Amino acid sequence: MATWELRCKECEAAYPAEARYVCEHCFGPLEISYDFSGLDPAEARRKIQAGSPGIWRYADFLPFDGRPRDPLEPGLTPLVRADRLADRLGIGELWIKNDAANPTHSFKDRVVAVALAKARELGFETVACASTGNLANAVAAHAAAAGLDSYVFVPADLEEQKLLATGVYGTRLIGVRGTYDDVNRLCTELCETRPWAFVNVNLRPYYSQGSKTLAFETVEQLGWSLPDRVVCPIASGSLFTKVARGFDEWIDLGLVEGELPTFNGAQAAGCSPVATAFGEGWEVCKPQRPETIAKSLAIGNPADGVYALELARSTGGSIDAVSDDEIRDGIRLLAETTGIFTETAGGVTTAALAKLADRGEIDPAERVVVYITGEGLKTLDATREGFRMHEIEPTLEAFEGELEPALTR
Ligand SMILES: *Cc1c(COP(=O)(O)O)cnc(C)c1O
Ligand SMILES: [Zn+2]
Numbered sequence: 001m002a003t004w005e006l007r008c009k010e011c012e013a014a015y016p017a018e019a020r021y022v023c024e025h026c027f028g029p030l031e032i033s034y035d036f037s038g039l040d041p042a043e044a045r046r047k048i049q050a051g052s053p054g055i056w057r058y059a060d061f062l063p064f065d066g067r068p069r070d071p072l073e074p075g076l077t078p079l080v081r082a083d084r085l086a087d088r089l090g091i092g093e094l095w096i097k098n099d100a101a102n103p104t105h106s107f108k109d110r111v112v113a114v115a116l117a118k119a120r121e122l123g124f125e126t127v128a129c130a131s132t133g134n135l136a137n138a139v140a141a142h143a144a145a146a147g148l149d150s151y152v153f154v155p156a157d158l159e160e161q162k163l164l165a166t167g168v169y170g171t172r173l174i175g176v177r178g179t180y181d182d183v184n185r186l187c188t189e190l191c192e193t194r195p196w197a198f199v200n201v202n203l204r205p206y207y208s209q210g211s212k213t214l215a216f217e218t219v220e221q222l223g224w225s226l227p228d229r230v231v232c233p234i235a236s237g238s239l240f241t242k243v244a245r246g247f248d249e250w251i252d253l254g255l256v257e258g259e260l261p262t263f264n265g266a267q268a269a270g271c272s273p274v275a276t277a278f279g280e281g282w283e284v285c286k287p288q289r290p291e292t293i294a295k296s297l298a299i300g301n302p303a304d305g306v307y308a309l310e311l312a313r314s315t316g317g318s319i320d321a322v323s324d325d326e327i328r329d330g331i332r333l334l335a336e337t338t339g340i341f342t343e344t345a346g347g348v349t350t351a352a353l354a355k356l357a358d359r360g361e362i363d364p365a366e367r368v369v370v371y372i373t374g375e376g377l378k379t380l381d382a383t384r385e386g387f388r389m390h391e392i393e394p395t396l397e398a399f400e401g402e403l404e405p406a407l408t409r
Contacts, residue, residue: 068117074109105375111210119197215246237304266352341376
């Protein structure tokens with residue numbers, strides 16, 4: 001069993017394991033630091049394989065002293081070989097990790113499951129979040145399953161599908177007139193005066209740990225080996241950096257052999273503070289005002305932006321930005337070659353993959369894993385213009401007359 005504590009990422013000051021997220025000394029972010037010295041890799045691997053079919057099989061690598069009770073366990077989503085997409089792009093070995101196959105159809109179920117388990121352990125009765133959409137769905141659903149009260153704050157102009165897939169769980173849904181960054185600022189203020197567990201504010205150090213499970217599953221599903229390259233979307237940069245942390249922990253422990261993969265990040269051009277900083281060679285990200293169809297990635301002032309920059313640079317990767325048209329094309333390309341229908345964030349990721357392939361940056365001998373983080377049914381507007389339905393009378397003549405020749409032409 002590993003032990004863990006809450007520490008400042010910058011100055012390493014230690015804190016009691018409470019709902020807190022900023023260092024009092026240097027204002028750096030707090031994160032979980034583990035001591036795995038008591039862990040035997042062979043035993044750890046046996047325990048994982050005998051564990052539950054979801055993220056709690058990795059409980060020894062999460063900030064709990066046992067396996068939490070979780071009525072809506074996410075994880076163990078499919079990792080599928082994508083040969084048709086690989087052929088289209090001239091890539092040797094390509095895998096899609098389809099995280100739309102989670103209880104509320106995005107990767108956010110992972111982070112919320114961890115944050116809510118911690119909220120219950122710490123005795124909170126009310127949970128809350130500032131969301132770009134998918135987090136709202138996940139917090140509302142997991143709170144309902146756990147019997148906790150919840151408040152969900154979103155930008156009021158969110159996709160209708162995401163609002164409906166939140167309200168249905170009986171949460172208190174608050175649409176804020178402003179950007180996600182405005183919503184986040186409001187929630188940071190509320191956090192000071194309400195006894196609530198904001199999953200991505202005061203519980204952020206725990207929340208972010210959930211993303212490591214995507215790396216653990218990738219290793220397990222690749223037969224306990226590593227990819228050479230990963231392509232992953234970036235909003236706040238938490239997912240991107242914590243996937244790397246997951247690989248790192250298992251490499252350090254000897255659970256898998258090899259090196260950290262090359263990390264390629266993906267952003268929408270209409271909200272690309274990290275991609276812009278990468279391209280310009282800046283150390284920090286300059287905040288932007290989002291204007292893109294990829295609303296789930298629309299964070300103009302990303303909390304983990306600097307760490308995402310560091311990771312892309314230190315692994316020889318990059319961070320790309322793609323236009324809204326490229327996002328729509330990315331959604332269609334993935335659907336037509338893999339049968340997987342993703343939301344705009346997955347369109348961003350697929351379009352960034354296509355860019356890398358176009359630039360000849362992917363060696364044909366590489367094994368590439370692409371993280372598809374959300375479901376296409378949640379952003380239907382992005383596919384509306386992509387095809388048309390052929391409407392006919394219910395007769396053979398109507399089909400065989402003008403239509404069929406036109407269709408097969
Ligand atoms: C939230 C989200 C991400 C990434 O979020 P980070 O803030 O970078 O961790 C990626 N894809 C989808 C669909 C999301 O909802
Ligand atoms: Zn500090």
